[in-house]
Amino acid sequence: MKTQLLIAAACVASAGAFSASSEQSGRRQFLQTASTAAVSTVVLPNVASAEIVVPEQSKEYAFPSDWGLTYQxxxxxxxxxxxxxxxxxxxxxxxxxxxxxxxxxxxxxxxxxxxxxxxxxxxxxxxxxxxxxxxxxxxxxxxxxxxxxxxxxxxxxxxxxxxxxxxxxxxxx
Known part of the structure; x- marks a missing residue:
């Protein structure tokens, strides 16, 4: 959520820069910022939401009989x-x-x-x-x-x- 707000602010700032500066460089800057924002909204939430699945604690388990090393x-x-x-x-x-x-x-x-x-x-x-x-x-x-x-x-x-x-x-x- 915080990331999306920052991206929206960057887009607004770029839009302001677009209208204030010359049309060619402003358009280029706006497109670069917008493409960065689009990639960030697609990629970042997926990375941030990745979770490690932790198994439940168990009171019952199979006590192994294969203790020791095979030296492989x-x-x-x-x-x-x-x-x-x-x-x-x-x-x-x-x-x-x-x-x-x-x-x-x-x-x-x-x-x-x-x-x-x-x-x-x-x-x-x-x-x-x-x-x-x-x-x-x-x-x-x-x-x-x-x-x-x-x-x-x-x-x-x-x-x-x-x-x-x-x-x-x-x-x-």
Whole structure:
């Protein structure tokens, strides 16, 4: 709404400049401003209204049995991301939440300590984003323990990072 008001003001100002200046340069300036305004009204509201879909917190989940590393980066990164995605969505009082958190923290530490040694892996965008996510989740576990769910703001940020990781892994990056 604010953007549209600014655009309307720019159009009015351009119209004033059109009548005050010579016809050729005024027309050119008006058309440039009007085309900018038209593009802004079409593009900006779509960008501003884009929302991240955050899944509901869950009290029920499938406790994974595939903990640990396979030492194949793509498989391990996808697995750690999937486990972190599940952990991020857990609500307070979820069944075996503490066990899940402990297993996940060990898996995250093993993942980072193994793969950061390899420059060809450590330079990938998927690794750096996953490393950031791991630091956020591990820091939460260290500060608050395994029984407390993540705050909404932190969960939202992590879900954004998980989406980026998934895109990067699909592109083998």
């Amino acid at each position: 980066y793509d498989t391990d990164a996808a697995r750690v991301r999937a486990h972190m995605f599940t952990a991020t969505g857990l609500a307070k009082g979820s069944e075996r939440m503490e066990d899940f958190g402990k297993n996940l923290k060990k898996e995250m530490i093993d993942f980072v300590s193994y793969y950061r040694r390899f420059p060809q892996v450590a330079g990938k965008p998927s690794f750096s984003t996953l490393y950031t996510s791991i630091n956020v989740l591990a820091g939460h576990y260290t500060s608050y323990g395994y029984k407390y769910p993540l705050p909404e703001k932190r969960r939202k940020r992590l879900y954004q990072e998980y989406a980026e990781i998934e895109k990067s892994l699909k592109r083998n990056r």
